[in-house]
Amino acid sequence: MGRVGGSCAIAAMLAAGALFPASAAPPERLEPCLACHGTEGQSETPEVPSLGAQRSPYTLIQLFMFREGLRVAEPMTALAKEFSDQDLQSTADFIATLPPPSPPADPGEAARMEQGRALAEQHRCNVCHRADFSGQDSVPRLADQREDYLLKTLREYKSGARHAYDATMAEVLQPVGDAQIVELAYYLAHTR
Amino acid sequence: MTSILSRSRTLLFAVAGLLAAPWAVPAQQAPTAQPAPAAQPQTPPPWAQGRPDTEGAAKLAPVVPPPIAAAADKLPVSQLKVPKNFNIEVYAGGMANARSLRIGEKGTVFVSTRLLDKIYAVVDKDGKREVKTLVSGLYRPNGIALHDGTLYIAELNKVSKIDNVEARLDNPPKPILIYDDLPSDEPHGWKFLTVGPDNKLYFNVGAPCNVCVPSSAHAQIRRINLDGSGAEVVARGTRQIVGMDWHPVLKQLYFTENQRDWLSEDLPQDKLNRLTHPGQDNFGFPYCGGGNVPDPQFGWGHSCDEFTKPIALLGPHSAPLGMRFYTGNMFPREYHNAIFIARHGSWNKTTKIGGDIVVAKLNADGTVKSIEPFITGFLVNNNYIGRPVDIELMKDGSILISDDWNGAVYRVTYGSPRVSMRR
Numbered sequence: 001m002g003r004v005g006g007s008c009a010i011a012a013m014l015a016a017g018a019l020f021p022a023s024a025a026p027p028e029r030l031e032p033c034l035a036c037h038g039t040e041g042q043s044e045t046p047e048v049p050s051l052g053a054q055r056s057p058y059t060l061i062q063l064f065m066f067r068e069g070l071r072v073a074e075p076m077t078a079l080a081k082e083f084s085d086q087d088l089q090s091t092a093d094f095i096a097t098l099p100p101p102s103p104p105a106d107p108g109e110a111a112r113m114e115q116g117r118a119l120a121e122q123h124r125c126n127v128c129h130r131a132d133f134s135g136q137d138s139v140p141r142l143a144d145q146r147e148d149y150l151l152k153t154l155r156e157y158k159s160g161a162r163h164a165y166d167a168t169m170a171e172v173l174q175p176v177g178d179a180q181i182v183e184l185a186y187y188l189a190h191t192r
Numbered sequence: 193m194t195s196i197l198s199r200s201r202t203l204l205f206a207v208a209g210l211l212a213a214p215w216a217v218p219a220q221q222a223p224t225a226q227p228a229p230a231a232q233p234q235t236p237p238p239w240a241q242g243r244p245d246t247e248g249a250a251k252l253a254p255v256v257p258p259p260i261a262a263a264a265d266k267l268p269v270s271q272l273k274v275p276k277n278f279n280i281e282v283y284a285g286g287m288a289n290a291r292s293l294r295i296g297e298k299g300t301v302f303v304s305t306r307l308l309d310k311i312y313a314v315v316d317k318d319g320k321r322e323v324k325t326l327v328s329g330l331y332r333p334n335g336i337a338l339h340d341g342t343l344y345i346a347e348l349n350k351v352s353k354i355d356n357v358e359a360r361l362d363n364p365p366k367p368i369l370i371y372d373d374l375p376s377d378e379p380h381g382w383k384f385l386t387v388g389p390d391n392k393l394y395f396n397v398g399a400p401c402n403v404c405v406p407s408s409a410h411a412q413i414r415r416i417n418l419d420g421s422g423a424e425v426v427a428r429g430t431r432q433i434v435g436m437d438w439h440p441v442l443k444q445l446y447f448t449e450n451q452r453d454w455l456s457e458d459l460p461q462d463k464l465n466r467l468t469h470p471g472q473d474n475f476g477f478p479y480c481g482g483g484n485v486p487d488p489q490f491g492w493g494h495s496c497d498e499f500t501k502p503i504a505l506l507g508p509h510s511a512p513l514g515m516r517f518y519t520g521n522m523f524p525r526e527y528h529n530a531i532f533i534a535r536h537g538s539w540n541k542t543t544k545i546g547g548d549i550v551v552a553k554l555n556a557d558g559t560v561k562s563i564e565p566f567i568t569g570f571l572v573n574n575n576y577i578g579r580p581v582d583i584e585l586m587k588d589g590s591i592l593i594s595d596d597w598n599g600a601v602y603r604v605t606y607g608s609p610r611v612s613m614r615r
Contacts (some may be wrong), residue, residue: 057258060260101434137253160376165256
């Protein structure tokens with residue numbers, strides 16, 4: 001799970017080395033982050049999530065977990081290492097102001113979209129993540145997230161490869177099979 | 193005031209109901225648990241029963257505590273309400289996700305975490321409290337217990353120990369593994385740990401789901417010897433337990449038990465249980481919820497009468513966690529051998545309940561006489577300003593309460609504040 005982002009990750013590491021310890025305003029400090037995650041809230045990097053309009057309490061938890069080594073995904077652990085609690089908070093707050101990712105041009109196959117919608121309701125994804133999947137509080141935004149990232153993340157929650165902050169996703173995914181995970185990722189990536 | 197009174201009445205009603213007609217379900221509550229046969233096409237499948245589709249219901253989501261402790265000046269202690277002549281103060285803060293509490297012979301307060309990887313130790317030096325991280329790198333280390341100077345730690349899938357821990361606070365060794373024959377499921381994988389009068393370690397293995405038929409290794413209380421040998425199952429049919437303690441006279445194990453989500457706003461109720469037949473008692477999960485509601489999905493072919501009943505109902509989704517018998521000398525006599533119970537508070541309910549400490553007073557035979565609020569105020573305008581987790585008794589008879597939302601521990605004393613501060 002460690003290698004993501006390829007050359008953009010290396011660029012981010014180098015940029016981070018040049019920037020830290022930084023006293024600059026959050027946007028400048030976050031340049032290395034946005035190199036992979038996209039400057040406009042939309043990631044063009046395989047398996048790297050779009051961050052636009054992500055919920056600040058969720059991002060704070062993830063950054064904290066990277067810093068503490070509770071969630072492992074290089075280069076995030078190295079990048080978050082020098083962040084103070086205040087840095088984590090201001091970064092999370094800034095990320096929430098990025099524009100939400102755009103829906104893909106392809107609207108999604110109607111039958112798969114309907115199947116995905118039914119699955120999302122069956123497992124109550126739409127309750128915690130809200131009906132438009134914009135998230136709330138520590139529950140992340142999912143709408144128009146990269147499909148490859150959603151698929152990878154759901155599989156990692158299901159297998160336990162990704163240690164979540166709490167057990168909610170493991171519990172929700174307990175009765176969900178891989179074929180259903182594929183459909184959920186497709187639906188959420190295309191939802192608009 | 194009104195809400196405290198009405199909550200009090202609800203609780204008293206629940207207890208009274210149990211005493212008068214122990215297993216009767218109040219008529220107005222029963223229909224929720226009656227599903228129609230699945231064959232009818234218009235009938236929603238089991239997962240959809242009670243599925244919220246209203247605007248209010250769309251806000252239901254687990255309440256996740258922040259990973260960073262609240263600053264000292266942000267702790268809500270002045271908003272917490274205590275009974276007359278009681279006082280509450282901050283004992284120590286800065287301990288993100290503070291969970292289970294244990295106190296050593298020398299007065300060290302050990303504080304576990306569930307979502308972080310740490311156990312903290314709080315040392316009191318002439319009234320100044322120093323918080324240090326005793327151990328890091330643990331996984332879901334919610335359960336801690338002390339016995340003969342040894343700290344036992346229950347993580348998600350193992351139990352370990354640190355001998356003579358209070359002499360080694362500044363340079364603690366790595367915990368020594370004593371038991372790991374445990375499943376690794378995340379749902380309800382965190383544990384509560386206690387040592388019984390038989391000098392054995394008792395802990396729960398939760399159900400790996402909201403509701404499901406558990407394996408023979410799940411949904412139970414186990415006990416092991418202090419060296420990890422001799423594992424036995426002493427109770428079954430328990431969904432998730434995050435608080436246990438021993439009756440000081442009867443020496444029986446009492447525990448809180450959290451019931452399933454998504455059945456309805458008002459059912460099933462979380463429970464206070466008593467283990468009277470170790471190895472034989474089954475508390476009903478997943479067949480019967482709250483001691484009186486057949487599960488609409490799994491309850492078919494079963495009756496709630498097959499299972500060991502709760503001794504009190506603690507409110508739907510209210511999440512009763514830590515509980516301790518009060519055996520101290522500071523509080524008035526009416527609290528002697530009563531149980532303080534921390535209700536962490538609901539998330540799976542539109543109008544939240546809990547976020548308080550209630551006190552259960554018992555009859556001589558160990559049954560529940562009354563339940564009433566003791567400390568309230570963690571829940572303000574349907575939002576938590578703190579969430580109580582565990583309770584521990586100090587040598588002087590005061591009690592400590594942990595708050596995993598703010599990462600703090602509070603201390604409750606009785607009598608003139610000036611006197612209690614000097615103790």
